[in-house]
Amino acid sequence: MSHAHAAPLPEERTSTGVATGKVALWWFLASEVAIFGGLIMSYVVCRLAHPEWAEEAAHTVSAAGALNTVVLLTSSLFAVLAHSAATHGDMKKASNLLFATVGGGLVFLCVKAYEYHHEISEGFTPVASLFWGFYFFMTGLHGVHVVAGMTALTWAALKARKNEAPWAVEYTGMYWHLVDVIWIFLFPLVYLASAS
Amino acid sequence: MSHDAHPQSFISKYVFSTDHKTIAKQYMITGLFMALFGGAAASAIRTQLAAVEPGGTGGFLDPQFYNSVVTMHGTVMVFWVAMPVLVAGFGNLLIPLMVGAEDMAFPKLNMASYWVFLLSTVVLLISPLVPGGGAAGGWTSYPPLAADPALSGVEWGITLWILAVALELVAFLMGGINFITTAINMRAPGMSMWDLPLFVWEEVAASIVFMLSVGPLIAGAVMLLLDHVAGTHFFDPKMGGDPVLFQHLFWFFGHPEVYVILFPAFGIVAEIITCHARKTLFGYKMTVWSVIATSLLSFVVWAHHQFIAGIDPKISIPFSVMTILISVPVAVGMFAFMATLYKGSIRFTSAMLFALGFFACFLLGGVTGIINGTAAADIYIHDSYYVVAHFHYTLYPLVFMAGPAGLYHWFPKMFGRFMNETLGKVHFWGSMVFFNLIFLPQFNLGMMGHNRRLAVPTNYEFLSTPEALLMQDISTWALFGLLAFQLPFVWNFFHSMFRGAVAPANPWNATTLEWQCPSPPPHGNFDTPPVVYRGPYEYSPEGDGPDFIAQNQPPEGQHEVPQNPLVSPHAAK
Numbered sequence: 001m002s003h004a005h006a007a008p009l010p011e012e013r014t015s016t017g018v019a020t021g022k023v024a025l026w027w028f029l030a031s032e033v034a035i036f037g038g039l040i041m042s043y044v045v046c047r048l049a050h051p052e053w054a055e056e057a058a059h060t061v062s063a064a065g066a067l068n069t070v071v072l073l074t075s076s077l078f079a080v081l082a083h084s085a086a087t088h089g090d091m092k093k094a095s096n097l098l099f100a101t102v103g104g105g106l107v108f109l110c111v112k113a114y115e116y117h118h119e120i121s122e123g124f125t126p127v128a129s130l131f132w133g134f135y136f137f138m139t140g141l142h143g144v145h146v147v148a149g150m151t152a153l154t155w156a157a158l159k160a161r162k163n164e165a166p167w168a169v170e171y172t173g174m175y176w177h178l179v180d181v182i183w184i185f186l187f188p189l190v191y192l193a194s195a196s
Numbered sequence: 197m198s199h200d201a202h203p204q205s206f207i208s209k210y211v212f213s214t215d216h217k218t219i220a221k222q223y224m225i226t227g228l229f230m231a232l233f234g235g236a237a238a239s240a241i242r243t244q245l246a247a248v249e250p251g252g253t254g255g256f257l258d259p260q261f262y263n264s265v266v267t268m269h270g271t272v273m274v275f276w277v278a279m280p281v282l283v284a285g286f287g288n289l290l291i292p293l294m295v296g297a298e299d300m301a302f303p304k305l306n307m308a309s310y311w312v313f314l315l316s317t318v319v320l321l322i323s324p325l326v327p328g329g330g331a332a333g334g335w336t337s338y339p340p341l342a343a344d345p346a347l348s349g350v351e352w353g354i355t356l357w358i359l360a361v362a363l364e365l366v367a368f369l370m371g372g373i374n375f376i377t378t379a380i381n382m383r384a385p386g387m388s389m390w391d392l393p394l395f396v397w398e399e400v401a402a403s404i405v406f407m408l409s410v411g412p413l414i415a416g417a418v419m420l421l422l423d424h425v426a427g428t429h430f431f432d433p434k435m436g437g438d439p440v441l442f443q444h445l446f447w448f449f450g451h452p453e454v455y456v457i458l459f460p461a462f463g464i465v466a467e468i469i470t471c472h473a474r475k476t477l478f479g480y481k482m483t484v485w486s487v488i489a490t491s492l493l494s495f496v497v498w499a500h501h502q503f504i505a506g507i508d509p510k511i512s513i514p515f516s517v518m519t520i521l522i523s524v525p526v527a528v529g530m531f532a533f534m535a536t537l538y539k540g541s542i543r544f545t546s547a548m549l550f551a552l553g554f555f556a557c558f559l560l561g562g563v564t565g566i567i568n569g570t571a572a573a574d575i576y577i578h579d580s581y582y583v584v585a586h587f588h589y590t591l592y593p594l595v596f597m598a599g600p601a602g603l604y605h606w607f608p609k610m611f612g613r614f615m616n617e618t619l620g621k622v623h624f625w626g627s628m629v630f631f632n633l634i635f636l637p638q639f640n641l642g643m644m645g646h647n648r649r650l651a652v653p654t655n656y657e658f659l660s661t662p663e664a665l666l667m668q669d670i671s672t673w674a675l676f677g678l679l680a681f682q683l684p685f686v687w688n689f690f691h692s693m694f695r696g697a698v699a700p701a702n703p704w705n706a707t708t709l710e711w712q713c714p715s716p717p718p719h720g721n722f723d724t725p726p727v728v729y730r731g732p733y734e735y736s737p738e739g740d741g742p743d744f745i746a747q748n749q750p751p752e753g754q755h756e757v758p759q760n761p762l763v764s765p766h767a768a769k
Contacts, residue, residue: 038412133428
């Protein structure tokens with residue numbers, strides 16, 4: 001397909017100068033923010049109407065939540081370092097760092113699994129009360145996003161090993177930061193706003 | 197640049213197609229097919245309401261089934277007719293063509309969007325067939341009615357209903373990201389955002405509003421599902437839950453959704469009146485800003501659906517004010533369209549007639565909405581047929597007047613053939629008369645105190661008066677008149693697809709880019725990628741030349757491609 005025109009081919013076009021994939025990703029992240037935004041606002045409104053939830057929130061394991069916050073933030077640091085390595089052309093290093101990010105996600109899920117086990121064995125099941133319903137739904141939905149992020153990061157890391165899809169390092173990292181930011185909202189609202 | 201080198205099999209061309217034009221047709225035809233179900237449900241509702249006799253005898257639907265039919269009618273018409281035809285159908289067809297692109301930004305995502313939508317359609321269609329019957333909580337599915345099987349008698353139907361709606365929302369999220377990205381990033385060289393036809397602006401606004409409002413409903417739908425199947429109590433007041441919370445989550449999406457449907461319809465009408473009145477759109481930039489203002493305001497009006505739901509009356513006042521305020525930017529659009537007509541050389545094609553009919557009917561819908569939006573008045577008319585009539589005076593013109601207007605106008609582009617104009621005019625006048633005959637009496641019924649979703653209104657003495665019965669009869673017979681006048685359209689649509697008069701590339705002498713490529717456009721759309729030199733509506737220019745200047749026509753004496761500083765061919769990856 002010869003291409004004599006000065007005008008670029010449509011599929012190569014970017015009217016804004018920002019890559020098309022990145023424009024789409026930002027809008028996708030905005031839609032995720034809307035989902036969690038609605039959920040978190042619902043929780044906040046209910047929480048304000050029920051001061052007694054503070055007693056129930058005291059049964060969450062704040063130490064585990066704090067540990068998970070550190071783990072997620074550290075894994076996000078690895079994602080940033082991976083992006084930095086990729087922009088310097090070191091795709092091997094980028095791949096390793098992305099796997100480190102996935103490892104952070106794995107630790108997060110293990111700690112979360114311990115928490116769920118602990119809470120459910122104490123009788124705090126999702127149907128125990130409205131608070132625990134919100135707790136399990138919000139952290140569960142966040143957990144689904146952690147798994148989705150880990151899947152995308154693993155794919156990007158495997159591609160980076162073969163020196164392919166360099167953009168995926170940045171894009172999956174952006175998604176991982178969102179997962180991280182959501183947790184930053186959940187941790188104080190669910191764990192720390194308690195009676196103890 | 198030729199694309200003939202890529203022959204396509206029937207399957208890849210018509211079934212699993214990534215071509216935006218084919219996907220547009222798939223969405224439109226699925227939507228029109230679903231309109232048959234929505235129309236059948238409407239017939240069942242109206243027949244029941246005319247058949248019941250004073251004392252509560254007569255009628256042929258039991259109340260449980262009647263509720264299910266009402267639910268299906270609302271759900272199908274909003275989510276499976278309005279959305280696929282107006283937003284996805286016309287959006288897919290026109291956005292890439294109007295911005296001068298080969299296809300959508302993400303063709304495979306686009307195809308996935310349609311197939312998820314089709315899956316949602318199948319799930320919805322089987323949902324009434326499961327034991328316990330279909331969802332019967334209304335299209336709003338308020339808990340506890342929708343959450344508790346003991347109250348609604350519905351078991352699996354509601355689960356499938358929620359699943360179908362959730363899949364449908366996911367399909368439109370995928371489509372919406374495509375629409376926004378394509379309009380923002382795939383524009384032809386030389387085409388700034390201010391050179392976009394209004395339709396593209398409206399579709400982008402619709403997609404953004406949809407995307408940012410649907411999130412809370414997705415969360416709410418999952419919570420409702422958990423209440424129904426897992427035994428949580430998010431919305432169960434007996435266990436500390438809050439049923440009004442669901443109403444907030446629903447209407448935070450549900451009201452912006454009205455504008456998601458309104459925007460593409462306004463866009464269609466704007467394209468048609470400029471072309472068929474041979475006039476530049478009056479106040480293009482102001483109209484775009486009014487779209488943006490409407491989008492922003494649409495997020496802060498939702499609680500006007502809940503004035504009598506037990507919300508704090510202090511909250512009602514700001515929501516009343518915002519609701520009435522939003523009619524200002526919407527009216528800016530309407531007035532801009534009417535001012536465009538002034539001193540135009542109007543061609544009364546079927547498309548133009550439907551666009552003008554849209555004004556007349558939608559105006560009544562808008563004006564009655566100001567009354568509903570006032571909290572004090574709403575306390576009286578809430579949940580009555582007055583609101584039903586108001587709602588249909590907005591949604592019917594948007595979907596079934598702007599929609600056919602667009603079909604008559606862009607049919608030659610889609611299929612390379614004209615639709616029959618005489619049948620089109622029969623379709624228009626019949627629909628116009630009978631639509632008004634259906635819904636005008638319903639304003640009166642509402643003022644008489646007719647609550648909506650009553651299977652047997654004649655259980656009430658004040659709805660058994662001869663006057664009330666007469667209005668029910670008029671409304672019902674008019675519905676059958678309206679349905680009868682859709683038959684010429686159906687025949688016209690499918691007959692013209694194969695037998696209509698052959699249409700040239702630009703049959704209406706229009707300016708925008710979709711008319712500057714062959715009819716129907718080949719895979720890849722443009723023979724040479726267009727370059728844009730001017731705004732979208734240069735009709736009736738001064739001088740003796742033709743009465744329109746296409747967007748890609750270079751100014752006299754200019755031959756080189758304009759350098760758009762915003763176009764960088766190497767930044768794509």
